[in-house]
Amino acid sequence: MRFSSICASFSLSILLGFASQAQASSGLLIDPPGFQPLPVLSRKKHAARDSGPGLNFSNIQGDILIGMRKNKEVFFFFGIQSVPTFKSKLASDIYPLITSTAQLLDNTTTMPATLLNIAFSQSGLTTLGVSGGLVNSSDPFATGQANDSVNLGDPQPITNNWIPGFVDTNSLHGMFLICSNTTENVNAELAHIRAILGDSIVEIHRLHGAARPGSEQGHEHFGFLDGIGQPAVDGFSPTVFPGQAEVAASAILFGQTDDSNNVTWAQDGSFLAFRQLKQLVPEFNKFLADNAVLVPGVNTPAEGAALLGARMMGRWKSGAPIALTPLKDIPSLGTNPQINNDFTFLNEVDNFGCPFSAHIRKTNPRADLTGDINGFPTHHIIRAGIPYGPEVTPTEAASNTTTIERGLAFVSYQSSIPNGFQFLQQRWANNPKFFPHPNFPVPGFDPVIGAFEGKPRNVQGLDLAHRTRNITLYTDFVQSRGGEYFFAPSLSAILTTISA
Numbered sequence: 329m330r331f332s333s334i335c336a337s338f339s340l341s342i343l344l345g346f347a348s349q350a351q352a353s354s355g356l357l358i359d360p361p362g363f364q365p366l367p368v369l370s371r372k373k374h375a376a377r378d379s380g381p382g383l384n385f386s387n388i389q390g391d392i393l394i395g396m397r398k399n400k401e402v403f404f405f406f407g408i409q410s411v412p413t414f415k416s417k418l419a420s421d422i423y424p425l426i427t428s429t430a431q432l433l434d435n436t437t438t439m440p441a442t443l444l445n446i447a448f449s450q451s452g453l454t455t456l457g458v459s460g461g462l463v464n465s466s467d468p469f470a471t472g473q474a475n476d477s478v479n480l481g482d483p484q485p486i487t488n489n490w491i492p493g494f495v496d497t498n499s500l501h502g503m504f505l506i507c508s509n510t511t512e513n514v515n516a517e518l519a520h521i522r523a524i525l526g527d528s529i530v531e532i533h534r535l536h537g538a539a540r541p542g543s544e545q546g547h548e549h550f551g552f553l554d555g556i557g558q559p560a561v562d563g564f565s566p567t568v569f570p571g572q573a574e575v576a577a578s579a580i581l582f583g584q585t586d587d588s589n590n591v592t593w594a595q596d597g598s599f600l601a602f603r604q605l606k607q608l609v610p611e612f613n614k615f616l617a618d619n620a621v622l623v624p625g626v627n628t629p630a631e632g633a634a635l636l637g638a639r640m641m642g643r644w645k646s647g648a649p650i651a652l653t654p655l656k657d658i659p660s661l662g663t664n665p666q667i668n669n670d671f672t673f674l675n676e677v678d679n680f681g682c683p684f685s686a687h688i689r690k691t692n693p694r695a696d697l698t699g700d701i702n703g704f705p706t707h708h709i710i711r712a713g714i715p716y717g718p719e720v721t722p723t724e725a726a727s728n729t730t731t732i733e734r735g736l737a738f739v740s741y742q743s744s745i746p747n748g749f750q751f752l753q754q755r756w757a758n759n760p761k762f763f764p765h766p767n768f769p770v771p772g773f774d775p776v777i778g779a780f781e782g783k784p785r786n787v788q789g790l791d792l793a794h795r796t797r798n799i800t801l802y803t804d805f806v807q808s809r810g811g812e813y814f815f816a817p818s819l820s821a822i823l824t825t826i827s828a
């Protein structure tokens with residue numbers, strides 16, 4: 329009797345748990361705990377914005393502002409073979425399929441089952457005869473990511489590690505981003521688009537991404553919750569959470585009113601930096617185990633390994649910031665958006681809590697720079713990537729060796745590549761002298777993404793007992809397989825300037 333009633337309430341809670349989880353994940357977007365909520369752009373609201381000042385959400389492609397919330401996504405990279413056919417099919421048949429921000433977040437209609445977005449490289453715009461204006465000829469968008477690979481710290485020559493399609497920057501013209509809740513939907517949409525465009529495009533590379541399964545949803549392959557340190561965008565984000573950076577829309581979108589450029593066709597578009605970043609997960613885990621940060625009386629060897637990982641990242645796997653909980657993970661601090669960005673590093677000058685070298689401190693130094701967290705608003709990006717590749721197999725885990733490629737399909741949106749992605753990678757993550765606090769003038773590389781052309785990297789501050797000691801990383805746990813810089817134009821630009 330007693331047993332069966334426990335059983336009944338147990339299975340009821342399983343049912344309820346399952347129901348609420350299925351609701352969150354059955355749509356196009358996932359909503360892991362800890363992410364800032366997206367706005368509701370009801371029809372009334374965005375209609376008003378369409379005609380007045382403010383952001384035109386019907387014009388802005390849907391992927392740009394929503395962050396790392398995709399369930400399944402395919403990135404399809406193409407070259408254009410026939411310009412006239414491509415332009416005419418783009419205007420007639422592809423344009424109506426492209427998802428705007430308003431369509432995605434309008435609660436008066438059903439969320440579309442599939443999101444389709446498109447972006448073009450400089451060589452794509454040139455091929456299409458869209459000339460001039462966007463950036464000057466020395467901007468990395470104009471020269472292409474292959475030409476920027478030395479600045480990014482990628483091992484040379486890039487032909488050793490890069491996907492061949494990314495090496496030839498002159499042949500890669502564009503990319504489709506297709507997201508849905510199932511791989512079947514994503515593949516069906518891709519087949520549909522390829523049927524429309526036929527021989528006017530040729531496939532150059534394809535990468536399938538997927539949110540990780542079960543409770544790892546929202547976590548990247550090393551195991552850390554990813555996508556919670558995002559800026560609030562003025563005119564879009566409903567709330568600025570404590571400690572969250574607040575940026576003008578012009579930090580992300582091109583050609584807003586506070587920009588000084590005059591390229592009106594490009595207004596409401598955004599530069600997209602794509603990187604296929606391979607992650608060596610078993611090797612990373614072995615490094616953590618071998619160099620566990622042991623605190624006598626406080627942690628076990630396994631917890632010491634987790635502590636080293638947290639010090640490299642600046643957050644525990646749960647998302648909890650080590651600035652708030654330096655020695656023990658407190659998962660509730662990771663999953664609560666009121667708390668998980670509520671820190672500045674203002675008094676963190678001793679490498680005790682968060683080391684200066686930690687990934688989140690390198691890529692968003694908060695109060696380190698000026699004492700003002702909005703001091704460098706243009707160096708903020710919106711990250712919109714997704715993990716790719718399968719889970720680590722038991723054989724890989726047992727042998728401490730990656731045999732199947734997995735990693736992060738990194739996507740960031742910003743109004744300028746040199747102020748956004750390139751700045752973070754080159755000037756901060758790859759720069760051992762950043763951030764130069766008097767007590768720690770050379771904090772070393774970002775241990776997660778810092779790159780030194782494949783050479784060993786020194787990182788300071790990981791060893792809690794000896795906080796000026798350099799630890800040398802002989803393996804890059806994140807390895808570049810290349811990428812490209814793109815521009816994701818507005819809906820109206822796709823229909824007019826690009827298709828004309």
Ligand code: HEM
Nearest residue numbers: 548552553554555556557605688691692736752753777806
């Ligand atoms: C495989 C490669 C990468 C991994 C595993 C990774 C992982 C993470 C994780 C776990 C976080 C903390 C969670 C969060 O704040 O959302 C984070 C934050 C962040 N990452 Fe990465 N990341 C990678 C590549 C990059 C790259 C290439 C950049 C830019 C150059 C970048 C920029 C950032 C930024 C700006 C933040 C937010 C920092 C903050 O606002 O506190 N990440 N990353």
Ligand SMILES: *[C@@H]1O[C@H](CO)[C@@H](O)[C@H](O)[C@H]1NC(C)=O
Nearest residue numbers: 353354355356440441509510
């Ligand atoms: C995918 O989403 C659609 C709604 O767009 C829903 O009908 C379907 O059940 C979902 N499929 C899965 C496997 O979650």
Ligand SMILES: *[C@@H]1O[C@H](CO)[C@@H](O)[C@H](O)[C@H]1NC(C)=O
Nearest residue numbers: 378379380384386387819820
């Ligand atoms: C907003 O964008 C839509 C879609 O491109 C366009 O039809 C409309 O004219 C735009 N509104 C304004 C005020 O620019």
Ligand SMILES: *[C@@H]1O[C@H](CO)[C@@H](O)[C@H](O)[C@H]1NC(C)=O
Nearest residue numbers: 367368369370434435436437
């Ligand atoms: C849409 O969202 C708004 C604002 O949250 C809310 O007031 C409205 O009731 C919602 N409408 C529907 C149909 O869910």
Ligand SMILES: *[C@@H]1O[C@H](CO)[C@@H](O)[C@H](O)[C@H]1NC(C)=O
Nearest residue numbers: 463464465466467468744746
């Ligand atoms: C071109 O753009 C880059 C990056 O935005 C900038 O640093 C540089 O000063 C510009 N060069 C010229 C000649 O305007």
Ligand SMILES: *[C@@H]1O[C@H](CO)[C@@H](O)[C@H](O)[C@H]1NC(C)=O
Nearest residue numbers: 461462587588589590591592
């Ligand atoms: C943009 O146009 C205005 C008005 O024609 C002009 O004063 C300004 O110099 C232009 N800015 C640029 C960057 O070309």
Ligand SMILES: *[C@@H]1O[C@H](CO)[C@@H](O)[C@H](O)[C@H]1NC(C)=O
Nearest residue numbers: 613614615617618726727728
């Ligand atoms: C994998 O690494 C762990 C931690 O260093 C070690 O204990 C184990 O023996 C390694 N396994 C193999 C097969 O090398």
Ligand SMILES: *[C@@H]1O[C@H](CO)[C@@H](O)[C@H](O)[C@H]1NC(C)=O
Nearest residue numbers: 760770772786787788796798
């Ligand atoms: C630590 O590494 C940095 C960067 O490689 C180097 O400049 C510095 O001299 C090293 N510090 C020590 C104490 O070895």
Ligand SMILES: CC(=O)N[C@H]1CO[C@H](CO)[C@@H](O)[C@@H]1O
Nearest residue numbers: 470471472474475496497498
């Ligand atoms: C704009 C530019 O500099 N493009 C060059 C990038 O690198 C390729 C290959 O080395 C050259 O062919 C391009 O001219």
